[in-house]
Amino acid sequence: MKGLLIAAATLLAFGTPAASSFAAEGIPGATVRPDGSTTPGDRKARFEQWCQDNPEKCREMKAKAEQRREECKANPEKCRAELQARVRERFNKADTSSDGQISREEAQKGMPLLARDFDRIDANKDGMVTLEEMEAALKAYAGASKGKENRR
Numbered sequence: 001m002k003g004l005l006i007a008a009a010t011l012l013a014f015g016t017p018a019a020s021s022f023a024a025e026g027i028p029g030a031t032v033r034p035d036g037s038t039t040p041g042d043r044k045a046r047f048e049q050w051c052q053d054n055p056e057k058c059r060e061m062k063a064k065a066e067q068r069r070e071e072c073k074a075n076p077e078k079c080r081a082e083l084q085a086r087v088r089e090r091f092n093k094a095d096t097s098s099d100g101q102i103s104r105e106e107a108q109k110g111m112p113l114l115a116r117d118f119d120r121i122d123a124n125k126d127g128m129v130t131l132e133e134m135e136a137a138l139k140a141y142a143g144a145s146k147g148k149e150n151r152r
Contacts, residue, residue, distance in 0.1 A: 087138070091131050101128035 051058035072079035094110025095102050107115035114121065114129065121137040122129050
């Protein structure tokens with residue numbers, strides 16, 4: 001479950017306009033995939049560069065992240081409930097047609113990371129992603145991430 005919290009928090013954190021500002025700045029020589037996304041190594045390099053350029057903000061952000069990890073260790077149910085509420089809120093905001101589903105176009109406008117993996121997340125291949133499909137994908141991702149953590 002820890003992996004789910006990390007995966008969803010990452011999705012929420014880096015699917016926001018703040019991540020867009022990193023992408024807009026770019027890094028010379030960064031590799032961009034055909035779908036417009038970058039590799040994990042490129043994202044790490046951008047973050048490290050940002051930390052070098054903004055050491056105080058970086059320390060503050062890392063301290064907040066560590067504090068949040070400790071809070072979630074102490075009360076995982078509370079963190080899980082807060083995360084689910086944020087996921088639902090972002091989903092509902094992206095669902096501009098208010099039909100309980102997100103089309104590819106809605107995802108591109110409101111949830112770019114969802115748009116990037118749209119075909120994988122759209123489990124029934126109907127061209128729409130429901131909240132349930134998105135949550136199932138997050139759980140699958142968390143399970144895969146947890147497996148990687150256990151191999152280390």
